[in-house]
Amino acid sequence: MKNLIVFITGASSGIGFSTAEFLVENGYTVIGTSRNPNKYSNFKFPLIYMDLTNENSISKAVKLVYDKYKSIDVLINNAGVSMAAPAEETDLDMLNELMKTNFYGPINVIKHVLKIMRLKNSGKIINISSIAGDNGLPFRSIYSASKAAINRFSESLRLELINTNIHCTVLSPGSIKTSIASNRLYAKVSKNSAYFSSYSNAVSDMNNHILKGVEPEKVSIKIEKLILEKKPKPHYKVGPMLEKMSSFIKFLLPQKLYEKLLANHYNLK
Numbered sequence: 001m002k003n004l005i006v007f008i009t010g011a012s013s014g015i016g017f018s019t020a021e022f023l024v025e026n027g028y029t030v031i032g033t034s035r036n037p038n039k040y041s042n043f044k045f046p047l048i049y050m051d052l053t054n055e056n057s058i059s060k061a062v063k064l065v066y067d068k069y070k071s072i073d074v075l076i077n078n079a080g081v082s083m084a085a086p087a088e089e090t091d092l093d094m095l096n097e098l099m100k101t102n103f104y105g106p107i108n109v110i111k112h113v114l115k116i117m118r119l120k121n122s123g124k125i126i127n128i129s130s131i132a133g134d135n136g137l138p139f140r141s142i143y144s145a146s147k148a149a150i151n152r153f154s155e156s157l158r159l160e161l162i163n164t165n166i167h168c169t170v171l172s173p174g175s176i177k178t179s180i181a182s183n184r185l186y187a188k189v190s191k192n193s194a195y196f197s198s199y200s201n202a203v204s205d206m207n208n209h210i211l212k213g214v215e216p217e218k219v220s221i222k223i224e225k226l227i228l229e230k231k232p233k234p235h236y237k238v239g240p241m242l243e244k245m246s247s248f249i250k251f252l253l254p255q256k257l258y259e260k261l262l263a264n265h266y267n268l269k
């Protein structure tokens with residue numbers, strides 16, 4: 001089991017970094033990616049260049065790993081970026097960057113890695129989504145949509161791979177204490193905007209949730225469990241209890257009541 005070759009996108013910080021270190025310490029061979037691998041030193045694992053918004057860099061990175069290690073047993077599609085913007089004031093360049101990073105890029109990685117997994121008819125793909133993908137969160141419309149999209153994509157892929165020994169699963173974290181808030185794409189909302197005060201409140205709330213979130217090591221432990229799971233389920237969650245319960249609460253409550261709870265939670269009224 002411990003001879004597995006694990007490819008983790010976005011391993012320079014946060015969940016990706018923590019998971020890469022954790023897996024190396026537990027005997028796995030890990031290769032991580034970053035857009036700026038030379039910025040980092042003394043990592044316990046090699047970091048190679050890959051930018052999800054650049055197709056060519058994806059094929060090159062996957063080829064580099066295969067040429068050296070002759071296998072990719074586990075893909076952890078982790079790299080991603082968050083975004084805060086009023087839907088009405090969403091900048092199209094930002095929208096494109098986010099969708100390329102959180103949706104098109106990870107699909108492209110999967111397409112390249114699947115060719116390698118097919119050779120052994122074996123492998124595991126763990127897509128890091130978000131509990132934000134289960135809810136249309138205020139001022140995170142594009143982020144929520146990108147994660148919902150990867151959720152549906154993963155469900156389809158699972159069915160298409162049903163007769164193989166290649167398993168795809170989704171792990172949706174809630175608030176995890178990483179640099180995601182400082183790396184987030186933020187819309188510039190002017191004081192004259194109708195959204196100025198609700199947007200400002202929601203942004204400070206979402207950033208506070210990250211500060212109070214669970215440690216990334218908790219996600220790393222969950223990821224190893226999924227690697228060891230013979231046939232993982234379609235979806236898993238990790239993070240603060242209330243956030244993990246939110247999809248269940250959404251399912252149980254009348255729709256308008258649930259919406260009211262979300263509005264209160266984000267200080268929208």
Ligand SMILES: NC(=O)c1ccc[n+]([C@@H]2O[C@H](COP(=O)([O-])OP(=O)(O)OC[C@H]3O[C@@H](n4cnc5c(N)ncnc54)[C@H](OP(=O)(O)O)[C@@H]3O)[C@@H](O)[C@H]2O)c1
Nearest residue numbers: 010012013014015034035051052079080130175176178180
């Ligand atoms: N933290 C949370 O509360 C939370 C909650 C739900 C879901 N998630 C998801 O968890 C994943 C990891 O997030 P994190 O919290 O660990 O955030 P983070 O600390 O900001 O790490 C993001 C990672 O993604 C990489 N990355 C960003 N844009 C990229 C691009 N265009 N191409 C390639 N790599 C890129 C970054 O690497 P470089 O900058 O070095 O390229 C970095 O290693 C994301 O998919 C995020 O949506 C996080």
